[in-house]
Amino acid sequence: MAGWPAAALLAVAFAIAMIGTTLPTPLYPIYQQAFGFGELLTTIVFATYAIGVVAALLLMGSWSDHLGRRPMLRAGLVLAAASAIVFVLADSTAWLFPGRVLSGLSAGIFTGTATAALVDVAPRGRKARAGLIAAGVNMGGLGLGPVLAGVLAQYAPGPLRLPYLVHLGLVVVAAIAVECVAEPVGRAHRPRLRPQRLAVPAEVRPVFVRAAIAGFAGFAVLGLFTAVSPAFLDSVLHNTNRAVVGALVLAVFAASTAGQVASARIGDRPALLAGCAGLIAGMLLVGSSLPTASLPLLVTGAIVAGLGQGMGFRAGLTSVTVTVAGPADRRGEIISTYFVVLYIGIAIPVIGEGAAASAFGLVPAGMAFAAGVAVLAAIALALLTRRG
Incomplete structure (x- = not known):
């Protein structure tokens, strides 16, 4: 078939x-x-x-x-x-x-x-x-x-x-x-099963840094909602319905998908700019929802941040692998390095949020996390607007 x-x-x-x-x-x-x-x-x-x-x-x-x-x-x-x-x-x-x-x-x-x-x-x-x-x-x-x-x-x-x-x-x-x-691909006579190297060629690095900062911030948002949103809903908003947790996370990923589709239509740099702006706005809404215990604010922030994440992720990946005139034979290294940065973003900040929640409480930790992601997105936005 x-x-x-x-x-x-x-x-x-x-x-x-x-x-x-x-x-x-x-x-x-x-x-x-x-x-x-x-x-x-x-x-x-x-x-x-x-x-x-x-x-x-x-x-x-x-x-x-x-x-x-x-x-x-x-x-x-x-x-x-x-x-x-x-x-x-x-x-x-x-x-x-x-x-x-x-x-x-x-x-x-x-x-x-x-x-x-x-x-x-x-x-x-x-x-x-x-x-x-x-x-x-x-x-x-x-x-x-x-x-x-x-x-x-x-x-x-x-x-x-x-x-x-x-x-x-x-x-x-x-x-x-x-x-x-x-099977769409023939098996090699002598398979070369080697680990993928991590590297970013010099000519790609300026674009890679901007895209990676935005991607790191976006994946940190995904990590926040897939790891900590149940605690936010349970302890802060006093909503223990597990189906609501699922709906909230679905909203983030659905918005991310919509953002990726939109980014394909408006171009890489506008999509990166809009993605960073979406992450900033979304995190401000999420941070505001915690001290006010507002579920509508949290959901709205999740959707806005998800849109920003999707736009920034796809535009960033395209910009470092297709748009930039880098060596084609090193594209696998660039893609692998980009994804490693993103998955560090989905893991390390969330652990920091967990440590802060244990020390200071969920609300201060969540607000600090939202502020940190907004700052990272603002840095990427500033680098994008100042590029030569």
Whole structure:
């Protein structure tokens, strides 16, 4: 099977794999009560996901070019199933760390391989559209994970197991979808399975710095909402409905997808400028929502920041890999370095927020986090407006 039917099957498998990576988001308060840990450890558990993603991107980022797309997609689904099984068996905090690492490895494999496979099978002349579809499916899957887990945790029994059992069933569906698609890439006679180097050529660095600062700030926002938003809703806004947590996170990722679509239409530099402005405005709204305990302000800030993140992310990636006249044979190094910066952004600031929350409380920590992201976005905005 090839063409758009094959792309649709791959999109289903891609979305299912990404759903598993954000399933724990609305469940973190339940884990805290069941296993007896606080906000700092929650953010550390969340951040171990980034370790898995970065490891997969660096160690296996180019393997599908040599081994074929389907073998790597199968490996990603095996890791997704293994992560779900670990969470089903979890009876202490120690189980959460390997579960998150396995989930990150799965996401790292799928992010590159499924995107490449979607572009491979798309009809000629529709490759750019396939890339945009892949970006939307990626963000859509990430947003649907908390919705699925939140609804099941709120309205069904076994909140710490049922979401993962359901995801295991979905992984079977994804595996069938992958097997129905013809392999678009031939296996190399002598595969060269080397880790991906990290480097940024000198001629790309000025643009890379601006894009990386904006991307770092944007991914820090994604980390905040996928790791800490349950605590905000529970402790600050006194809303314990897990389905609401899922809806809030979905709003962020849906807005990110919309921002990516918009950025493709207005150009890289305007999109980066608008993305930075959106991050600043969104974080000001999020920071204001905490002392006032306002859910409408929080939701509005989430949507505005999500739009900014999506615009800045896609425009930044395009600017450092396509727009700048850098060496084509080093594009893989540039992309890998860019994503490593982004996933550091999704992990380290969130851990800092968790530490600050443990020391000073959720409201001051959340306001400081929002201010820090706004400052980073303002720095990127200033660099963009002052470029020669």
